Amino acid sequence: MPAIALRNVTKRFGDVHALRGIDLTVESGEVFGFLGPNGAGKSTTIDILLHYTHPSSGSVDVLGHDVTEAPVAVRERVGILPEGFAPFETMTGRQHLAYAIESADADDEPEALLERVGLADAADRSAAAYSTGMTQRLALAMALVGSPDVLILDEPSTGLDPHGVRRMRKIVRAERDRGATVFFSSHILAQVEAVADRVAILRAGDLVAVDTIDGLRETVDAGSELIVDLTGEPAAVAPVVASLDGVSTVDERDDALVVGCTADAKLRVLDEIRAAGATIRDFSTGETSLEELFVSYTEGAT
Amino acid sequence: MNWQLIARKEIGDAIRNRQLYALAATFALVFAVLAELHVRQVDRGYAGSGDLVDQFALPGMLLVPVSGLLLASSAIVRRRSNGQLTLLLGLPHDRRDIVFGTYVGRYAIFLASLLAGVFAGVAVVFGTGHGVPTIAVLAYLLASAGLGLAYLAIAIGISATVRTQTWATFAVFGALLLLLFVWRFVPEALAYAAAGFEEPTTRPWWTAYVGALSPSLAYERLLEPILGSAADRTLVWFSAAVLLAWGVVAPVVGYRRFVATDL
Numbered sequence: 058m059p060a061i062a063l064r065n066v067t068k069r070f071g072d073v074h075a076l077r078g079i080d081l082t083v084e085s086g087e088v089f090g091f092l093g094p095n096g097a098g099k100s101t102t103i104d105i106l107l108h109y110t111h112p113s114s115g116s117v118d119v120l121g122h123d124v125t126e127a128p129v130a131v132r133e134r135v136g137i138l139p140e141g142f143a144p145f146e147t148m149t150g151r152q153h154l155a156y157a158i159e160s161a162d163a164d165d166e167p168e169a170l171l172e173r174v175g176l177a178d179a180a181d182r183s184a185a186a187y188s189t190g191m192t193q194r195l196a197l198a199m200a201l202v203g204s205p206d207v208l209i210l211d212e213p214s215t216g217l218d219p220h221g222v223r224r225m226r227k228i229v230r231a232e233r234d235r236g237a238t239v240f241f242s243s244h245i246l247a248q249v250e251a252v253a254d255r256v257a258i259l260r261a262g263d264l265v266a267v268d269t270i271d272g273l274r275e276t277v278d279a280g281s282e283l284i285v286d287l288t289g290e291p292a293a294v295a296p297v298v299a300s301l302d303g304v305s306t307v308d309e310r311d312d313a314l315v316v317g318c319t320a321d322a323k324l325r326v327l328d329e330i331r332a333a334g335a336t337i338r339d340f341s342t343g344e345t346s347l348e349e350l351f352v353s354y355t356e357g358a359t
Numbered sequence: 360m361n362w363q364l365i366a367r368k369e370i371g372d373a374i375r376n377r378q379l380y381a382l383a384a385t386f387a388l389v390f391a392v393l394a395e396l397h398v399r400q401v402d403r404g405y406a407g408s409g410d411l412v413d414q415f416a417l418p419g420m421l422l423v424p425v426s427g428l429l430l431a432s433s434a435i436v437r438r439r440s441n442g443q444l445t446l447l448l449g450l451p452h453d454r455r456d457i458v459f460g461t462y463v464g465r466y467a468i469f470l471a472s473l474l475a476g477v478f479a480g481v482a483v484v485f486g487t488g489h490g491v492p493t494i495a496v497l498a499y500l501l502a503s504a505g506l507g508l509a510y511l512a513i514a515i516g517i518s519a520t521v522r523t524q525t526w527a528t529f530a531v532f533g534a535l536l537l538l539l540f541v542w543r544f545v546p547e548a549l550a551y552a553a554a555g556f557e558e559p560t561t562r563p564w565w566t567a568y569v570g571a572l573s574p575s576l577a578y579e580r581l582l583e584p585i586l587g588s589a590a591d592r593t594l595v596w597f598s599a600a601v602l603l604a605w606g607v608v609a610p611v612v613g614y615r616r617f618v619a620t621d622l
Contacts, residue, residue, distance in 0.1 A: 108448075109445065110622065111619075111620075129361075129451050132451040132452070136449075141442050141445060142445040143442035143443050143445075143446065145443055147371070147372045147375035156364070160364055160450040160452065199446070
């Protein structure tokens with residue numbers, strides 16, 4: 058049974074199409090990164106997962122429960138770090154945890170959870186006086202109550218300093234090792250890259266890619282370019298290069314050879330050119346990073 | 360059964376931010392002052408000891424509706440707009456738990472304040488060595504508790520329906536004006552319309568019932584037998600039913616809106 062399954066989910070706000078038919082399955086036990094620029098529909102998707110928002114059409118199952126039919130059954134087994142929330146102004150951090158533990162009928166210790174997120178020092182201060190980062194940690198601690206099967210984190214690193222981001226990552230890994238599924242959204246690629254097993258890239262309400270990080274890297278590599286300046290006529294070596302493994306395209310441009318190939322084929326290409334008797338004057342690579350891939354996927358997004 | 364947790368949190372919030380003490384102190388002060396006035400009138404022979412409830416009628420008509428409305432009008436909408444509801448609904452709560460738990464919790468705060476008020480009033484009378492009309496005071500307490508329930512329920516319904524506090528304030532103020540003042544003219548207007556837009560020769564029997572549809576007017580009907588005036592028993596029972604009906608219908612309507620909308 059998948060942890061999360063969205064089938065053809067759409068959401069319309071008036072005549073704005075926030076989601077245009079999302080099909081997505083998150084397997085049990087994986088760390089899934091949900092990536093996209095601001096306004097792509099990430100929070101809307103998460104709001105639908107938690108039944109904060111009603112989908113316009115389509116169905117959403119979390120751990121086999123339809124979220125529209127059984128929102129409480131879902132919330133019982135899901136820990137959520139939402140976006141745009143506020144703590145209860147009359148309660149301390151410890152009281153927040155006590156409340157979450159009681160509502161989940163769990164037997165966690167508030168102290169241990171606050172320690173885990175690095176908030177033990179401020180446990181008895183009013184949460185109304187917490188900074189953004191502290192509030193974020195508090196909600197994470199509340200999400201961890203009852204060792205949930207699924208953690209849903211909406212932009213978890215919001216307001217965290219680098220130290221906090223590292224701690225967040227550590228917790229995500231520990232939760233995955235415990236057997237939990239982690240689904241988190243981010244608009245920052247590096248954060249997703251660091252912890253996610255698989256990613257989905259959302260752009261203007263459409264899923265444009267769902268792949269593993271390695272899979273995305275291969276896509277990147279396949280698109281990298283090697284430009285080799287030769288003293289002689291490029292046409293002489295072009296056929297040899299074209300026959301190499303990992304080479305997808307070979308073009309001649311003035312005195313240069315432009316080779317489209319995977320990253321690991323680059324050295325072979327250079328070796329082969331020299332073996333064929335040509336003299337290399339200079340070479341350069343047009344490296345596409347994951348970042349550029351992300352940008353190219355999400356360009357023109359509104 | 361998570362509504363109990365919400366109700367307990369509401370009460371805890373009112374204790375922690377001292378709202379409960381402030382409201383209870385207000386009630387206690389008002390009732391104590393009125394009881395003192397009553398005691399002076401009794402001492403001068405202007406009133407009998409049984410007239411205590413006459414003094415209490417005015418805060419019943421004004422303080423109870425206003426505090427019921429104020430206590431609940433922002434209860435849900437404020438948490439909705441500031442994001443606390445997002446945090447609450449991340450826990451295993453149903454939206455029904457939120458509406459019902461808030462309703463029960465806030466009503467408990469109201470009841471505690473009303474009790475503190477009546478108790479303070481009775482204490483003044485008793486402490487100065489005067490007799491307390493126990494049955495009348497208990498009946499008054501029951502009727503006022505019913506009125507508070509109706510107005511608090513209306514405010515909960517509004518708070519669950521609207522999306523901003525500004526609208527909640529407008530709606531609650533409008534409800535108070537309508538139910539406390541404007542509704543007094545509605546039965547007459549309907550009778551006038553029913554008679555073909557002419558002054559009716561006799562007052563139709565149903566005008567009293569239409570009037571009692573407003574919680575405030577229903578409360579006044581309920582107070583009549585308690586204050587010792589002649590009362591139509593059917594109308595009194597009808598008025599009691601009206602208060603309870605508001606207490607059920609308004610939150611249900613609000614809940615149905617609340618559950619159908621996005622947070």
